[in-house]
Amino acid sequence: MDYDAISENRSDTFAAFGQFIITFFEDYELTLGGRYQKIKKDIDLENYFLPSGTPGAPRYTLNDDNTWDTFLPKLALSYKINNDFNSYFSVTKGYLAGGFNYNASDGSIDQNSFDAQKSINYELGIRGNAFENRLYLSASIFYMDIKDLHVWGTDSVTGARTTSNAAEAHSQGLELELRYAISDHWSIDGSLGLIEAKYDDYTNASGTDLSDNNIQTTPFHTVNIGLSYFNPNGFYGRLDIRNQGKIYFNNTNTRYEDPYTVANIRAGYLLGDWEFYGFVDNITDESYLTGADSMYDKNRLKFGDPRIIGGGVKYTF
Template sequence: FNILANPYTTTRRPVRLGERQLFTQINEPYTDDFVLGDVNWKYKFGGATLTSITSYTHRHILVVRDATALTGSVMGGTLGLSDRVYTLDAPLDDSTRSNVWTQELRLTGASRKLRWLVGGFYGDSKRDYGQNVRPVGVDSLAAAEGFAPKGWSRGSLGAGIDVLFFSRLHYDLEQYAAFGEATLSATDRLDVTAGLRYYNFTEDRTLIFDGAFAVPTADTGKTDASGVAPRFMVSYKASDAVTFNAQASRGFRLGGVNDPLNAPLCAAADLSTFGPLAGSWKDETAWNYEVGAKSQFPRGKGSLNVSAFYMDIRDLQLTVTAGSCSSRLILNADKARSVGAEVELTVSPDEHLDFSLSGGLNNSKLLTTFRDQGGNVVAGIAEGNRLPSVPRFQGSASATYGWSVGTGSRAFVSGTYQYVGSRYTLIDDQGAGVGPACAGQKLGCVDLNTFGANTIGGPLTQGIFRFNPLLPAYSLLNLHAGLTRQSWQLSVYLNNALDETAFLALDRERGLRARVGYLTNQPRTVGVLLKTAGRQHAARRFCFSDRSRLTFARPSPLQLPCPRPSQPLRYRISRRSLSQAAIRRGLRAS
């Protein structure tokens, strides 16, 4: 559903969107300049090794997004101006520029009974972020309809004429840490490991918001935190083929300060609910407990690994949509937990065939409820609700068969299959329906008449739009065949061979009142791949897709890029894997 592409209108042409269709009025170009450099050196002396890793990353991302659904819902729905105003093209220029320096020093050593590591880490990250929404001509057209005198859109902190929203933010994050870990071989079969990491974070933020959609704000904020993250592990080698292990570790994620609400866009109820919550959010911590076993098959023919985990999460950071304000906040849920199991099997029965199979179960849910001042549940943060982005089951399988076709040449065919279970995009997808007509119903019910007499295209032939916020499970199959020599590899690939349409995330605007849609994967894609010696990344020669050009309600030349076939499919990181990364690396998960 899009407020400007509504199938239920009577005074505007109804628009019905089909499979893999969306409505947009402008192209949405994207550029990403990325530079990464690092220096890694080691020095060995007296039974110890000193390692230094210095890294620099520069990234500059420029994105143009179509914000016409947002501006149309405000200028037409909220303010009741004519279609000359609310259908103006509204490009949202979104810019991010970051520079990150990191330095790590590690000193390691070992004796017959003891292996140890000590070190330090320093990181300095500077990031500039800004947005600009400028429907050209909106100032004069709205003034001509008596909305306000000419010049009404000019702000006081940087927003020029026609700029409805303007923001400039600068983040300066400095972190340092000291860490150490030691493993004692208590017996020939038993190893005991203990580690500790001290961390210290300081983040300074400067912010400017301006324009008719914002409350003019020039503000600064600061977040800091310090603490320790311990890790304990016991490993027992039952035989040459089987090892049991257990571990407990603590993870951490830095808190922060929310951006101001776009109060001029907020409905009164949303401003009342979310206004008092638009402050800072707390650090998130988690204790992870895990047991498992690793086994090797005879003669190196394969392996079987199993594990089970329990994660106790405190002050879980949850991103929520602030209703109609076109703002997002991060709120803390006091308690949550994640419990599950994983299994991984690899088999290589002969020199030709390699096979792997993996699967994971994850039951993650909230253990507390977040309520507003009136005692109402806020944004679906209720005890028992599932954690967002976490499928209860996901699994994968892959098989490769290779054979020699001459001296120095080897042919291969391979296939990978991936299954991802159902999941929610955000926690508020388990909240309440939108609008009076959906009172008492779950999200997935949207009242299309919340703008009353200003309903665009009204009267409507249908007053309620329904959808399922629970993203359905999906399966993807990729196939690959080629020829490998010492200095090059040539292959063909067929990605998404079954042409599955996977719903990856729910897309929304103004609390679902302006836009509801799904972000999807790329359709079936065929390509040819050439790799040469010394190249770290694949060089694509050509590729094409069954439906490589998206279809729009209004024509657009947007072309889907061809994927790198050797690149793994990207999925939203689960809560467990994100927190596990924080625990195992002892760094801020972001």
């Protein structure tokens, strides 16, 4: 049998936005902004399932269009602590337009479309430079109150990916970023992210209550560390180490990958408009998953790239 879902999709977006900043008490700034956007999407889908090499009519068609429009306000208050550091607090509205399932094989228009995702985002943070600008620091905590969260799933028979909505969810955590110039040639940088992301009110299509489950494709933490070298004579190098926390690939939290670490290195030489370089990605040849679902009741796994060794020559003009 031949299976094919021929889907033509079009999206037109119109937006108008602006903001203004009010300074008061010398060290305070109030930012007020807004964005109005209007998004129209249409779909023309023909789904075929026929004996190999046999022409015929599609078994299912979906033709529809819809328009989503919204106003997204922004409010931010910043305070200048000193000449080096600023603190801030912001409240913004997040929005992802709805859409259609582009490889649907049955069901009504309502069953094969999903609503817009909306959120109210709160963030408190500090950023700035120190030690004669040798150190850059950025730290923040955040909370997102999410409505109609977009949730991805896979049909276990056809393998088709579908999108639906979870009524309520939240995401909260902290982010930290550092960059430090050790010397004129060496610098180090790093970042840390800690995230808790859960469904608060969600019952999936099969009627299972998944409230309090972790939101799919959101790792519990991310850690990045980098070491860079650059010499004015042209030689450079960089080592990157990335650690990712446990991540779930489905909303039932039955498919996941445990924490893993990947390291990459690159070195090269700049000569005028020429660059000569070599690299090793995934130095330790770490084996890890980047996706997992099922098709015809068989597991389907997607692995990250293995160790890759390479090099190249680049000319810029």
